[in-house]
Structures are given as structure tokens and as C-alpha cells.
Amino acid sequence: MLRSDISKALFVLLLVIPPLAFADPAPTPATPTTPTTPTTPTTAAAPAKPAPAKTASGLTPTTNLTPIVEAELPERCRPVARLASAPSLSQALSTRINLANCIAEARLQPLKPLDSELAVMEFDTLTAPAFGLLEEVVVAGDPVQRIVALRARAELYTSMQVKMLASIPTTPAGAPIEAQQLRDQRRTVLLGWTRHWDERTREAYTQILEIAKREPKLIENPLVRNAVREAERRVQPSVSMR
Secondary structure, three states: OHHHHHHHHHHHHHHHOOHHHHOOOOOOOOOOOOOOOOOOOOOOOOOOOOOOOOOOOOOOOOOOOOOOOHHHOOHHHHHHHHHOOOOOHHHHHHHHHHHHHHHHHHHHOOOOOOOOHHHHHHHHHHHHHHHHHHHHHHHHOOHHHHHHHHHHHHHHHHHHHHHHHOOOOOOOOOOOHHHHHHHHHHHHHHHHHOHHHHHHHHHHHHHHHHHHHHOHHHHHOHHHHHHHHHHHHHOOHHHOOO
16 A cells, blocks of 8 residues: 555656756857957068168269368358359369369468478378369369369479478578588488379379370360470370370
């Protein structure tokens, strides 16, 4: 009797429990994944363009001439300097010859040099800007301008040597022979210190003859004709146009 009652109780319990209690658990819904936004590849920055390189000589590329700084010039040469920067290359070059002569004269005129190697070096330093201007004309000028600039260069070296030799006092009349010998020795030493001036003078006159020989019609120009005559007088006959 007891076993029968237990069986009935179990049967009733099975009817009361919902069927879902024995069903398989519902699958857990998958968590939706957020799609990953593709990364945009980083574009490397283009290298900056290098600044225009300066020319080896430091000259401006438009006219190939060094800019003139008036503040660095002797006062009396500044009006000429304004024309030396003219837009016309031909006018600028012609004016630079005059400016070079003005600079050299203004800087050398007040000097009272002694016959020493230090004085020769000082002359070279003071006239360097003038020779630089003349060199620009020789490089960039037409044949006539080149000849005029070369003659100006030669004459400037000659005037420098004359001024330096004048620093040796003359021997007074009646002075002993030893005094004259001493003066001659000083002159010989000074000429040794200024030998490079002689060499550059000869080089300038030689170039004048070479240019005139390549272009014979230039001799019709009075400036060229006078320069050639002076060059023929100063250099060896083998280089002359005769």
C-alpha cells in the first residue's frame, strides 16, 4: 500500500513540473562584434625641397655680379656705386671699372708706406675689392670691356709699385758710396716683395694681346688700340701682335 502511494505521488509530480524544466537550455546569443574600421595607411610626408644652392663664387644668379654695398665704400666712390648696380649688364660692368679705380685711389692715396713686406701685404688687402670688381668685368664683359679692365688692372699694379718704391728715400748729393749701396739693397729687397705685382701686370698685358689677336677688328676702337700699344711695349716681342 505504501509503495503504491509513492508511485502515485511521483506520477502527479511529473505532471506538475513544466516540460521546459527538462528542455535543453537555450543557446546564449552571440554578442555581435563591432566591425573594425580599416586603418588608412599613413602617407609619408614629401621631403621639403632644398633651398637653391649658392654658387661657388657667391655671385647672384641674375646678373652674375657681386652686389655693391655702399656703406663699405669710400665716401667719394658711393655715387659711382649706384650706377654699378644698373639693370643693364653692359652699363654695370663699365661703371665697375671706374668704381675699381676710385676705390684703389681713395684707399692708397693717404698712405705713407715704409719699404717693408708688411706694407706690401697692406696694399694687397686694401686693393682686393678693386681687383675683384675688375675680375668680374674680365669674366662677364664683352671683348672691349675685358681689354679695358685688364689694362686698368695692369696700371693699378704699376701705380702700387711706384708708390711703394717711392718710400725708399733718395740718396742726397755728396753722400758716401755706402749710402747709395744701402739704398740699392733696400730697393732690391722691395722688388722681391712686389714680384707678384710685376707678374700679374705682365699677365694682364699678355691677355690684352691675345684677345686683340683673336679679334683683329677690335683694333679700330681707340681704347683697344691704346691698350694694345701699351701691352706691346710692356711684354716680350714674341707675344706681341707685330
